Amino acid sequence: MTSIGRALQKEVFQLNEERLITCCHVGKYLKKKKSSFLCIVSSTSIPINISIVQIKQTDKQTFKRKRSWALAELKSIDGHNDSTEALEFDMYFDKVYRWSASNTKERQSFIHNLWRQAKKHILKEMPTFKNVPVSWITEYAMTPENKFENSDLMEMDNDNDDEDFQAITEKEQEDLMNLMQECNFSIGNAEAFMEALMKELSMLDEKNVQCVLASEKQVEDLMKNLNEAIDEAERLEKLLDSYDEILCHVKETMEKMEKKNSMISIANKNNQLLLEELEKIVTRLNLSHKHQKILEDADFTTPSGMKDAVEAGNALKEAMNSDIDKALLQLSAVQEQRRRFDKYKEMFARSISRQLNNLFIHYGNYKGKLDGISMPLHGNIHSDLGSYTDLMHWLKVMDQKSYRLLKNVYTDSFGKLYETNLKNLFESAREKIGVMLTLTSPTSLLGHDRDIWSLEISADDRKKYDTILDQVLTQLEPVCLQEQMFCVNFFQLDVLSPSSKNTLTTLDGTEISTEVLPQRKVEKQVNEDVRNMMMNLFSCLKSELDNLIEHIKRQDSFYCMYVLVRLNDHVMSAKSSFLSNTIGSLLIEVKRSLDQFMYNQIESIVEYKPPRKAKCGILAYVLNLEEFATHADCLLKSGRRADLEKWYTRLVDTMIEYIAIHANEHNKTPSQVIKMENYHHLYSLLSQLKISVLDSQRKEAKQKYNEALQAYVTLYFGRPLEKLNTFFEGVQTRVASGVKMSEVSYQLAFNKHELRKVIQQYPGSAVKKGLEALYKKVEKHLSEEENLLQVVWRAMQEEFIRQYKMLEDLIQQCYPGSLINLEFAIEDILRFFSDIARSH
Template sequence: MTAIKHALQRDIFTPNDERLLSIVNVCKAGKKKKNCFLCATVTTERPVQVKVVKVKKSDKGDFYKRQMAWELRDLTEVDAKDANKENPEFDLHFEKVYRWVASSTAEKNSFISCIWKLNQRYLRKKVEFVNVSPQLLEELPKAEESVPSGESQSVAGGDEDALDDYQELNAREEQDIESMMEVCEYAISNAEAFAEKLSRELQVLDGANIQSIMASEKQVNILMQLLDRALGEVDNIEGKLLSYEEMLQSVKEQMDQISQSNRLIQISNTNNGKLLDEIQFLVNYMDLSKGHIKALQEGDLSSPKGIEACINASEALSQCMNVTLKPGHEKLMAVKLQQHLFSELRDAFARRLTNHLNNVFVHQGHDQSSTLSQHTAELTLPKHSPLHRDLLRYAKLMEWLKNTQREKYEGLSRTYVDYMTRLYEREIKDFFEVAKIKMAGTSKDGKGKFATLPRKESALKQETESLHGSSGKLTGSTSSLNKLAVSSSNSRRSQSSSLLDMGNMSASDLDVADRTRFDKIFEQVLSELEPLCLAEQDFISKFFKLQQNPTLAQVSIRYSMDQICVCIVFDMVRMMMNKIFQSIETELNSLIALGDKIDSFNSLYMLVKMSHHVWTAENVDPASYLSTTLGNVLVTVKRNFDKCISGQIRQMEEVKISKKSKVGILPFVTGFEEFAKLAEAIFRNAERRGDLDKAYIKLMRAVFNNVEKVANESQKTPRDVVMMENFHHIFSTLSSLKISCLEAERKEAKQKYTEHLQSYVINSLGQPLEKLNHFFEGVEARVAQGVHEEEVSYQLAFNKQELRKVIKEYPGKEVKKGLDNLYKKVDKHLCEEENLLQVVWHSMQDEFIRQYKHFEGLINRCYPGSGITMEFTILDMLEYFSSIAQSH
């Protein structure tokens, strides 16, 4: 290490006017070991700069180079990792933390000690040394081997020792030395002579000092005498102080007695003040005014002023009873008596309030029942806003009852629910009875409006009561409303709507009127139920103080026997609503079943209306009773809608076609067109459009499959005609309706129509020129077997003579006659309503021309130079087709 220090001093630090004081061989912690040296240096010029320099060998390893340097003043912390155990690791905290591992613990300690010395000597801002042994910071580092004497500067440990002996001269000392050296001109040239002169002057000064001390002995003796005299005075003062202390001792005892007396008086006053505060507290918070007591005992619960007085009195009583007493208050007899008085007032007022509210329920019920008769003839439900308005005056008292007498509060809740259940059940039953009669259309007045049948007609009543079952389904096949609906008009079609009979426009017109009336009645029913339920739920929440947000899951806890019942507040509202309106869902299901039985297409109207009302209710309150109930009923409506679609598909599959008449446009194809028009009108801007789109796809698949099924089974009409006409009609229908979800089916229908049109044309054209077609089919077969086209004429069955013979059989006159017969046959196959005759005839003309050109091409290739041509030309054919079409 000495040789390394010598080399570093010579090659790196001496050229930079620096002295190397300490060195340590290190590598970075946690990385691949690449050794380098950390050097502590000071500059030889003033002001002195202290640095930590990182030095490493060059890549070739033949010399050292200076890599990085840090000012010691930038060092904030030195962490030696462990002050008790030997550990070569240490950290230096500059602008960032540098972690090092020394080659030995001794080198690390020597380097840290040198840093500490330099910090103490040259820096005002002291570096923090962590996990460093105190002994290491107190002792000087051990001297290391010295650099050879040839160097002008020592870099060994002796320099570190010199740091302790060196003391910088101040300005005055420097000035004195300079003055002294100016007096002696040889001070610089002859240092020994100058030193001897200074030694002689020092001896002279020492002698003068000794003489001066000996001359001052007299003054010292005088000073000692003065000190003896001062000691005597001090003894006198101490004696007087002792006498004064004895006199003050008696005064102290008297003052102690006075202080003790004052302390007792202060304690008494404090206790009296606290007692007064306790009395004032009890008087202020546990005293109920006479006016409040009178209101609780005799207050008028039927007048607004009396109710207001009772509310104020009950709130004051609750404050008195709920006051938080301090420890010990409950043992006071006055407090016990007052609490007993409060309990009696509470119980008496709770009984009086409960009895009064029960009477209010009964009284309001009688008033409400008297108004029911005026609503029976109309499709409206009675409004309960007057009842709610009168009862809401007691809402704060109900809240007080809920907080103080839970059992009475719950009893009142049950009473209200039982009463309202009977009232609403009667109203809703009558309301739905009127709705069912209007739907069935059993009676009309002179103006065409539906009138309510008298209640004395027991037969009708018995018939409508059959619709009120617990399951909500129509009971039996003898349903009177069903019979009435069927018998109300001779022109009305059967109750089970079908795509097969929607093509009958006279019946369809009547159905539209019936369905429109049904839609209005169903909408009116839902529109009447919605505000009724919302108003009742709002009243229950306000009157019974159940307005908490259900998402907060706040609970009220009730103790009954030894069980704890945790009730979510919002569930209480729903439970009360379910009890009060328990008949709504049953009646709605019954009404839906009736509408579905009258006309299965009514399920479309019901699905749209019910979906809209469910959506509206969920926007208002997604967890309300109305939203839940309508959602449950919507499931039934959707099930009926799906059943309606399935029934239409089943009826398509059961279609039977007459074997003696041509097929034409199938009834379920035209029925789908009418159904789609009806559905589009109903589902315009509807929330459940997706359900209709799914139904469209199912129905269209069924239409496609059953068209093909009927075409395969048809005996009178060719399969291609059935497919062509019906798919043309389907394509036209879908193109006009522009139903986006059926775009793929529209393209498929066009493709099938085009394919079967082409197939029918090709198959039909083979009949007028049957022999000619067979001849050229044989020619093509020979060519396909490998016979060259120019060699076909050498085949015995297909020589020129045979060709001329076949061509002669089809002169222009015969061709026209055959085409005329073909036109008549096509006319018999096609139906009039689709009007495809001219389209087919024009396609046959194009195909015939194509075949003619094909035959001519075969003659030219297979019979070159024969001069054989057809007996008629293309112009002749165009004239034939045109004249035939005009003649018919």
């Protein structure tokens, strides 16, 4: 550490004319890798200034000042515990710096020298030394008697006991170099240089002795003067003591005066605050004489009187809702003013309630003009009542009881008015619909015979019902929306009342909110208030709508489709309102009716029983699907398309499944014919409707139609050349057993002679006769309504030609060069089929 101290003295402190007293190698507490040096430094010039400097060693092995503090800035030093083996200590300046020394000796030396310098140079307030051994903060802690082992530091301390070490200055160094040059000695002749110095020193001592002897008289005079100075100093000291006593008395007097001034200042400040608070109370609780007169006798008949009444009411509300400290409410003057405000509030609220109560009852008796399917608007009434909006808002804040009573009077009076208007509206609508055949049971079911469908209403009637319902909803929409907007604004339904929130009692006892509810809860409460009031005003609206729809339902079992579309349109145009919610609930009910209606259609298909005594053609539910789709087209083209599409897929899937089941149950008509005709009819209808959601069902119907057609041709066409086919089956059996096809003619049972005998049994005339019998059978099986006779006949023609070509190929392969052929050609077959078709 001695070499580091010399390096620090030379590189850092000597340039600033500072002297290093001691240093300690430290690291930050818990971060020992970042090390530095804490140094106690003294200035070389007077006055002596002691500093604590933190030195950092750079990567280039040079030293650099990081920060420094004056010794006077040190507030305390904490050694953590009084153990001599501890390494940590804290230094308190403007903030706390926590260090950890590299070894215990450096820590002990640094703390002791810090205590010594503070003891020596700090005159006012010594820093406190906590949790350090007592022996470190005594004057002789570093003496040999205490057996301190660090000789370098001890030498530095011993020097400090006698006189602070002063390093030579640059000027002294320059003088020493000049002296050495005058002697003109080389560095190797140091002994001669020392002898010369000793001679000059002896000469200087001799001169000093002579000067002392020569100045003996002056010394005696000096001593005399010193004695006189001591006497004078004692006199001055006594004088200063008397002055000090006077100053102490003055100090005590000034302290008393300062205390009195402080109390006067506090009193003045309190008086000022009291005055401000009283002025605030007086200002807030002030109600002008003009406003008092208006509150006592308000005039609501003129615009100017209404304006003055609103201003007076707001002034009273502002005064009563003033934010005044609870402690001040105990003042008798404040309580008296509160009683006066309560009196004015009661009188004003009573006047408003009386005026509005009379208006509500008067306007509730207004009937308006009723003509057909129409409902009068009440914009003129709302306009007249609108001038009282501010007063109603005032009542909601100031007098909840009066506000609720007026709200009930309004809903009762106008509820009767709207009830009359609604009943007239719906009665007119029902009269326009008229009373037709009431359906006792659903008749428009796909599984019912077509003749029952004729009992249903016409398309014009259905359009009329839809138009009337649309007119009713169109009339309701502006009335309900206008009334809702008026009620929300007039009764301030979009603002929660104080009773529904956390509240604080104000000057007049009114409760105001102290906590804002979450936005979602506020909106829910507001919507609930609006809905309740509108339900009271339009209490019969839901039941009247239900009755009208039920009236339509009794006339038309398809009502659910166009009613659903119409309700959906109006629930969107009514937006978020009471009417929208009411129509929305009806929409859900009608949607359920649609689901039940479609379920009944499917059930009618499942329970369908085809006629057993007559020939079966197109099944009733397949035949009825076209007209059903026509009625359902309005729903398919609306925004509720998806509601029908999901049922359409189930409906057609059920048809595809039960066509096969019902075909197998019929005894008169072959099942292949029933499948073929019904799948063909269903495929044609789905292709015509072009409903994208039914594309897969359309492809399935086509596939099943082709399968049924092929099965019918295979079963009933059979093999018209039966014996010839049997003959060649035997040929194929021989070939399969290993006989070559070219050697079949050598087999006795299959020689050329046997082949000719079989061929002779099928002349052209016999073949044509057999085809004519087949045509009649097919004609008997197929129904005229689907008209598939020619399609089936062409399929049989193709099958006959296929069998003919197969037999010809076998003859050519097994009997080559025999010149054996059938007695008719393909052209003859085509002619036979064509002649038979034309003849029928």
